[in-house]
Amino acid sequence: MTVPEGYEAVIGLEIHVQLSTRTKMFCGCELSFGEQPNVHTCPVCLAHPGVLPVINEQAVRYALQIALALDSEVAPRSIFHRKNYFYPDNPKGYQISQYDIPLARGGQLGDVRIHRVHLEEDAAKLTHVGESGRIHGSATSLVDFNRGGTPLVEIVTEPDLRDPAQAREWAQLLRTTVKQLGVSDVNMEEGSLRCDANVSVRRAGAEELGTKTELKNMNSFRFLERGIAAELERQGALIEAGGQVEQETFHFDPRTGSLTPLRSKEYAHDYRYFPEPDLVPLAPTEEMLRSASETLPELPAERRERYQAELGLPEVTARQLAFDAGLGEYFECALDASRKSAAAVGSQPEPTTIANWVTGELVGRLREAHRSADAAEPADVDPASSKVSPEALAALVGMVQSKRVTTGAARQVLAVLVADGGDPAEVVEREGLAQMSDAGELDAIVERAIDAEPGAAEKVRAGNSKAIGPIVGAVMRETKGRVDGGEVTKLIREKLGVE
Secondary structure: OOOOOOEEEEEEEEEEEEOOOOEOOOOOOEOOOOOOOOOOOOOOOOOOOOOOOOOOHHHHHHHHHHHHHOOOEEOOOEOEEEEEOOOOOOOOOEEEEEOOOOOEEOOEEOOEEEEEEEEEEOOOEEEEEOOOOOOOOOOEEEEEOOOOOOEEEEEEEOOOEOOHHHHHHHHHHHHHHHHHHOOOOOOOOOOOEEEEEEEEEEEOOOOOOOOOEEEEEEOOHHHHHHHHHHHHHHHHHHHHOOOOOOOEEEEEEOOOOEEEEEEEOOOHHHHOOEEOOOOOOEOOOHHHHHHHHHOOOOOHHHHHHHHHHHHOOOHHHHHHHHHOHHHHHHHHHHHHHHHHHHHHHOOOOOHHHHHHHHHHHHHHHHHHHHOOOOOOOOOOOOHHHOOOOHHHHHHHHHHHHOOOOOHHHHHHHHHHHHHHOOOHHHHHHHHOOOOOOOHHHHHHHHHHHHHHOHHHHHHHHOOOHHHHHHHHHHHHHHHOOOOOHHHHHHHHHHHOOOO
């Protein structure tokens, strides 16, 4: 990201969440993904003359949960509007959405304020037949109306984000929050979570916003970050050249890193909003609000606070575990397993130790195992779907705690578990990785290592403490990491007469 000196980036997000209801927003057609095209349609979602929409109550309840989770203020009465535009994915010629009186306003998630939360229906899915997969350069477009009418909640943030990485991190937090509510699977690959970004540049410290551009329908967090960075790069170069940013909408192509303009100078009045005459205002009852509030689970921000206050985890580790639902659940399971085994052996690793093994050692090993040769970024991994069960990891950390294995040997065991699964105790036995307990054997190995590295030994005697590395390495290689590195260093220094 390159922003001219004296300027700052200003970023806001618009997130579309498909709700996991059984049927569509305004008709009784079942929701589907991956089925034959155009098999879940009816006169309502195909906009036949004379049909009338009916609001999906479950969609409203799910939307209320999202609004309350974001600490938004639910409107006692909200109104559906017709958003008029003509496109092949929109058979009515308008989308039923909400405009000036949305379901909820305000709120906050993390450090980002929420502007509004509203309900609407999704458009049909277009498949552009051509090499690029985009409408430009395609001779034909195919329309699948299965998706048309799917219930959507749109979440619009205030422009509180200042760089692409922060935008990516916040979007991931929102995804985790919504997923824990159980109202959507928020699967970006299947389109149930889609991100638009409003991007502008202004003088640092200025109150007035610069002219914004919009990036549409980015379906991965990496693409969101890269797309924003590319647009900031474009705007920065334009400003430095003395030009002006024009209000436009762009498509970001992650394969080439290029931005393609779709349309320009789009404003609310272009859509000719007016109240939907076939729907009454939406007025949630006290029962609906109470039910939505009572079904809220522990949310990521609350979980982070608990990890810090009750378990003593560092802020960065607590945030990583709390904001990644799968990782957090895996950690909780490993911690429970550790507590149960501690009742039998009388010794339990600290929660911070287990957290470090989950977020550092295990995630690192899994990413390495899943990394492709041409991958520019580390792969996203889910420990729960790996061959390393939480119980196995807890047992391994317990073996380090009780000094049955060294940290180095435990890493070797973990590598085996990632590849093949199994019981860490059996791996230790099979591979001969139990910590060396024969002091005489270790003493002899250290003597041989010193004799094999006379130059390093002299440097250590002369006061160069860093020169001890080759000697320690020789001991660790011969013992296959079955001895503690600190103990080895101490023994070498004693034999060399160095305090």
